[in-house]
Amino acid sequence: MIAVDVVEPSWYLVLGAALFAIGSGGLLVRRNPLVMFMCVELMLNAVTLTFVTFSRMLDDVGGQAAVVFVLVVAAAEVVVGLAIIVALLRKRPGATADSAALLEG
């Protein structure tokens, strides 16, 4: 066991990559539209963690400004996405992502 008592910034990047990988794997595996949406949120958060880490590594607040925009876009995306899911599930309870074609027309 290697004794470590310093957190390298790259650990945060690896954690962000792991979160992104879990989120993308879940997005591919799950069929419930709500859970797929939560996986998208996971991926967005992995990216914000990476932004903040680079902001610290490079001593630049611009990374944090990018995170603010990601937050706003995520909020807008959640609102519209959940509205679509509500419309879908109202048409057919228990709908999976395959049923999205129901909304056509």
Added chain:
Amino acid sequence: MVELIVFVIAGGACLAGAVGVVASKNPVHSALSLVGTLFGIGVLFIAEDANFLAAVQVIVYAGAIVVLFLFVIMLLGVDEADDLRVEPLVGQRTAAGFIGLAILALPVLAMASTGFEATGVLGERDPEVPDIEQLGELLFTRYLYAFEITSLLLVIAVVGAVLLARRQGRRADEVVDAGQEERETELAERLEAGGDERSAEAVRPRGPREEVGS
């Protein structure tokens, strides 16, 4: 040393929550696991001197967005457990696992190629000035137009959500059969339950007129 402990605990909460989101059968449990991940990321933000973003993360994400998810789950009553044992497409999970691992490997390899150091130009962040002050100044000077456009985006999103989720007014020619939707759902359930077309046929064609006769 303190940062290490914080990183291990918060990072562990993040990863456990992420696995919980993907692996939970019940969407409510997924949403609650999501809170764990979002909160862990908020703690990591504090560890990385992004105090304002940590507060925003907890308020907007762990507060508003997850509550929105839970509202939708509860309002629509879709909180029954999914059956995760069946794999709808053969080999889908294996393929998804490989793709996930590839997505993990790609950035890690890219980082390893630079020796896990950031390449680029150092910014001009002043460690004496609090991060919220610098962030505010940046948002209202260099990123002012982008900031204004986000407000437009939010308005569009709200209008779009109202338009999409509003109950559609039925037109006169659509009001044919109140029971039709119910029977269609029943048909779909039978088909999904593994019944073949023929056993589903028994439910399908009852029109409104036949019901009156019987």
